[in-house]
Amino acid sequence: MSMNTPLSKARGLGSAKEGAHHWKAQRLTAIALVPLSIWFISGIICLAGKPHADLVAWVQNPWSASLLILLLFSLFYHMALGLQVVIEDYVQATGMKITLLLITQFGSILLGLASIVSVLLIATGD
Amino acid sequence: MSSQNRPLSPHLDVYKLPLTGIISISHRMTGVGLSVGTLLLAWWLIAAATGAESYTTVNGFLGSWFGKILLFLWSFAFFFHLCNGIRHLFWDAGKGFDKADVEKTAKAVLIASVVLTLLTWVIALAGGAS
Numbered sequence: 633m634s635m636n637t638p639l640s641k642a643r644g645l646g647s648a649k650e651g652a653h654h655w656k657a658q659r660l661t662a663i664a665l666v667p668l669s670i671w672f673i674s675g676i677i678c679l680a681g682k683p684h685a686d687l688v689a690w691v692q693n694p695w696s697a698s699l700l701i702l703l704l705f706s707l708f709y710h711m712a713l714g715l716q717v718v719i720e721d722y723v724q725a726t727g728m729k730i731t732l733l734l735i736t737q738f739g740s741i742l743l744g745l746a747s748i749v750s751v752l753l754i755a756t757g758d
Numbered sequence: 759m760s761s762q763n764r765p766l767s768p769h770l771d772v773y774k775l776p777l778t779g780i781i782s783i784s785h786r787m788t789g790v791g792l793s794v795g796t797l798l799l800a801w802w803l804i805a806a807a808t809g810a811e812s813y814t815t816v817n818g819f820l821g822s823w824f825g826k827i828l829l830f831l832w833s834f835a836f837f838f839h840l841c842n843g844i845r846h847l848f849w850d851a852g853k854g855f856d857k858a859d860v861e862k863t864a865k866a867v868l869i870a871s872v873v874l875t876l877l878t879w880v881i882a883l884a885g886g887a888s
Contacts (some may be wrong), residue, residue, distance in 0.1 A: 650784060662843050669840065673833075677882045681821075684810035691806075711796060724778045736793075743800045750800075750807035757807075 654713060661710035668703040686755055697755040701748050708744030712737050781864045787843045788835040795832045833878055838871040 634641065675696070679687055690696050714734040721731040775783070802820070805812040821824045845863050847853045854863055 662847060666840065666844065669836070673836070673878065677878065677885060680882050680885065684806065684813045685844065687813065688805055707796065711789075711793045714786075715793055718786055718790060740793075743796055747800045747803045750803040753807040 635741070645734045654716075656708060659711045660707040661713070664702065664706040665710060668699060668706060671699060672703050684700075691751060692753040692757075694755075697751060704744055704747045705721065708740045708747070712740035715740070771820060778860055778864045781842060785839060785846070788839040788842075791835045792832070792839055795835070796827075798832070799829070830875075830879065834871060834875045837874040837878075838867070841867040841870045841874070 645656065659730065675690065691700065716733060719729060719732045723732055762771070766796055798820075802813075802816050805816040820829060848863075854860065
């Protein structure tokens with residue numbers, strides 16, 4: 633058993649490479665997603681089987697459009713953070729790890745952006 | 759301590775995961791599954807922005823038996839990840855760490871996610887989705 637204090641054990645080991653930001657961002661997006669995702673599921677249940685015009689009317693409401701954009705931002709941010717942790721934990725080979733991280737992180741940003749742009753296009757269309 | 763008595767991590771191929779362990783890994787698996795599901799979500803939104811015709815095409819796929827199975831699995835993964843995510847948030851706040859609590863909430867998560875999934879589909883199908 634070491635008699636060192638926790639501080640002296642950590643001293644000199646260098647940076648942990650990453651602070652609390654990742655952890656905090658994952659929790660904040662999780663908290664935001666609880667009401668937003670329940671609201672979204674209720675919305676798409678109402679839209680199921682309805683024509684395109686009903687969806688357009690829903691998205692063109694300023695509140696719906698805003699909540700949708702918040703949902704998509706939180707969702708794809710949360711997804712990028714979560715996939716990153718899973719890959720870092722389970723993929724050992726450095727090359728494969730970096731490749732998968734690049735694909736999932738860039739992919740999350742691209743999908744998220746395309747989804748948000750789609751909402752904006754519907755919201756501002758005629 | 760002799761080298762024979764050192765604690766070992768569980769050998770996953772011979773170690774029967776307790777319910778809490780199964781739920782724990784399922785949180786990650788449903789997270790990855792839901793990430794794949796966002797491809798459908800993005801496709802649906804992009805089609806909706808493209809126009810009525812492509813929106814109808816995507817909805818036709820989602821309404822097919824294969825689409826419905828995907829949506830059903832997706833909805834269960836969603837409710838499971840949601841309920842267990844709330845359980846994780848309570849842990850982050852330092853609550854519910856006792857062994858009895860952890861097992862009780864593990865069962866509650868399972869029951870809640872099954873009930874919410876079924877309830878959602880009953881409402882959706884009764885509301886005119888076909």
